[in-house]
Amino acid sequence: MLVRAANLAPGRRLSGWLRRQADVRLHRHEALHSVTFTLRRGEALGIIGHNGSGKSTLLQIVAGVLQPTAGTVRAGGRIAALLELGSGFNPELTGRENVRVNAAILGLDPAQIRDRMEAILAFADIGDFVDEPVKTYSSGMALRLAFAVQVHTDPDILIVDEALAVGDAAFQAKAMARIDEILARGTTLLFVGHDLSAVKAFCHRAMLLERGRIVMEGLPEEVVTEYLHRTHVQVLAKQQDDRAGKVRLVEGGYGLETACVVEASLNEGVQHVAMQYGGVLTVRLKLRLGAEVGHPGVILDVMDNRGLQLTGKRIRLAPADGFVQVDVQFKAIFQYGVYRIRTRVIDAPSIERTTVLSRQEGRLSFEIVDDSRERFTGVFPVEMEVAVTPLPREGAEGGAILSSPQV
Template identity: 45%
Template structure:
């Protein structure tokens, strides 16, 4: 049985006005406090059940790394308590405490013992550790000559050599190359299927949404929101636009289907209507694989706008983006708009997607992204289904028209 329980946890550090103030506080007979407390985390509570995967996201400085240090026991909470049940493997920092003058093999033995393995176990597991890390002869070279990616490869291989009851992964994996990230997440998914409890801190939207059951958004040391990964990542995306300094509002509404829709922006322009038109010229929520469609988006202008960019994203049922573009990248800019004007955008493309449920998010902004000036970002602006009406059977999220030529000798 493995689980993580965090109850009313807070973390504060002492701040002194000068170095001498610290010494005076220690030796003063009056015990007068000369420091102030700087709270990094406040009133954090959540549980991760056996076999569950929880994602933690937040902007830099939100308190994510501090929270993981409290959970793994490398730091003590100022208030509250943390309880873990089960064998824990954690990757919090690049290198996981490697000694730069020792070889990778020597560091593997030291790190493995810190994780609770015996020397004999590490010796038995070493061939597998070497094979997974794929650093070749560097395993017997000092770690100081390793690249950051090589350190991540070895650290992850050691931490996951034996399936842990609880696996905690910070942003360290983002340093590795794309191949090793894919390989690492495949192992994480395998562990999840076998019952490992997972705590993942990442800015990788795809990783959070594809692996995690729930997500927590940290903001200024507190839990801002908790819910399903797509809902939380949409809210986080809107928060990034809010940080740009424009008067952005964020709200979440429940759709008729029960999904949570995130809408953000300053309201200078808004989507008035959106529809998907099939090749027969009819508005439809059911589109055939490969059918050529028109995505029609009508926009109302509410305040003077110097430059308007209209973008859209097609997302799968997990909220992962399968395609996206905007009028800026397509070299179709609309300029100098006045209140009361209406602008219609017609995007035409073949629906080369696999069968399934998809949604469309819309974005109104200037320049290339909504981070600059967010007029309106609307997730779940449209939901539609792709069905296979006339194509041969295939698998996957996309349809690639394929020809086959086969020859053989008798």
């Protein structure tokens, strides 16, 4: 994609000679370079990269918002593009009227719009404002309404550019659940986001863009690791940390060869273990530490199958020059499912001055095989005091109090 910009004073009348001189000073910037990929029906591709790498430009071209200066795009089926949400709304029209207009643009006929109107408005959940002009909306309200329209069009291809960050936490959870439903119907997904956990959760494969070029394509776990590796090197370089040039890919991640986990195992030396709820899990780590790590430590994190960090332990270590063994033991009081262990070796003079020297995951995992929903809901239990008070039919005060701790 080529973008041209000229630094010309507005309103100035230029002679033909001056115009020719201005043309010489035009800046030519290629946002994308020879980007080629194929996405088949039902597949989900995640695109990651730093700001300015060309991610949003690529999605806009696929969605038809921008025209490429070279190359072609072929897409079959109805496309729902969650790009700059709300940018197509008419501020003078009400929310309901904008829903009708946008749904029609996206290919729904009048009968389909009528049938889906209440579902769209319920999903957006903006109350009576739906019948007020959009110019009176907050930015979050407009984004919620725009998102609701897009995800109710039954798209064949769903394009998402950071749209899962709309609204509050409750709406984000609802948005992710809705995308899960769309993907379950066989919709093709093209996803851009800085939420690497979402990339791992939704996508079958991933692509890393850097300065408009594809530098890596493969499984999400591998591509995310490479992205974090490059990011970590850049962060250390900006901090003028001379260890930036020593960061390498190591087993299960990236880091310094003199500050990483060289061996890791669970109970009885295995990489994966299936266990009952409440069973004891022992994690054994063998670390290599160099003498240059002045304040070493290791952080052990428990992640769910989408890469969300659930809990963890920060462990301080004494300076060493050689190998150190760390054993961590805890009860696996998690809900039914598969969980992963992530390790980060750090140099931490204090909490505020913590430098991650290596980050490794994917080698260790454990599985809770029995369903604990009769004990608690969610991921893991929290101590709760429960008081149950029987009341008379008319709601009068009185009655015994039954109290018991439950988890």
